Amino acid sequence: MGFHYPNLELFSEPGVDHEKPEVLVYEKRGNNLHLVAVEYAAMESFTLFGHDSHPPHGEVPFHTLHAWVWKGNPNGVFANFNPNVRCPSE
Template sequence: MSPQTRRSVLRSLGAAGAVVGVTGNAIAGGRGAADHHKKLAAVRRATRKYQDVAKAEADGYVTDGHCVAHPQGKGAMGVHYVNFLDANGNPTHLDNSLDPMNPEVLVYEPNNGNMNLVAVEWISTEPFTMFGHESHEGPGPWYSLHAWLWKANPNGTFANFNPNVDCSNGE
């Protein structure tokens, strides 16, 4: 995949969050909330191995290394590693059959040469609902939903940006 194409796709993921802004609240209360918490715990277990970014890369996740910061300095998303691009940077694995246990994107926070897994993200070319939350429309040809499973987000589990994430520690 050309660096230019990869960079374009990854930057549009960041722009999607910038357009939507800080949205998403903590998981809604009630009986459904308990089910969502259990399902999110399962996603966390399924993605635990990706705390080691080398394992993400071995499983086909790629990045341009750009850390997506909030446009008004209110935190960041982080560095996106995606697994839905072909060798030319074209979205090929976006078949809209979302699997919560296999997110299309892993989001990392740079930390002095290390990458710390902070969130996962699902991507589709059609709007979707997961864990009781609707996806956000982006400027690209897709919809997305973040889940901050590895770093607490005071704006909510499904917010696009996390004020606790910092891109200045080694992009």
């Protein structure tokens, strides 16, 4: 799923703002990190860009919505997971 870098200050604000994603998602390629997606997150479900957020799963207690803007996703731009993103251990 890549490396997630949250902006913890944004988690304290209610709702989501399309201009201020709560998380930036990076993929490591060689020795460099490349931005591949943003992730919106909130305690309550939300709709953004016409798409409903995904319910909490696993250890993630938030409703989330990824936007795979910089790395193509065969499952769709707003799919929860992107099989094209690899972690170094894979």
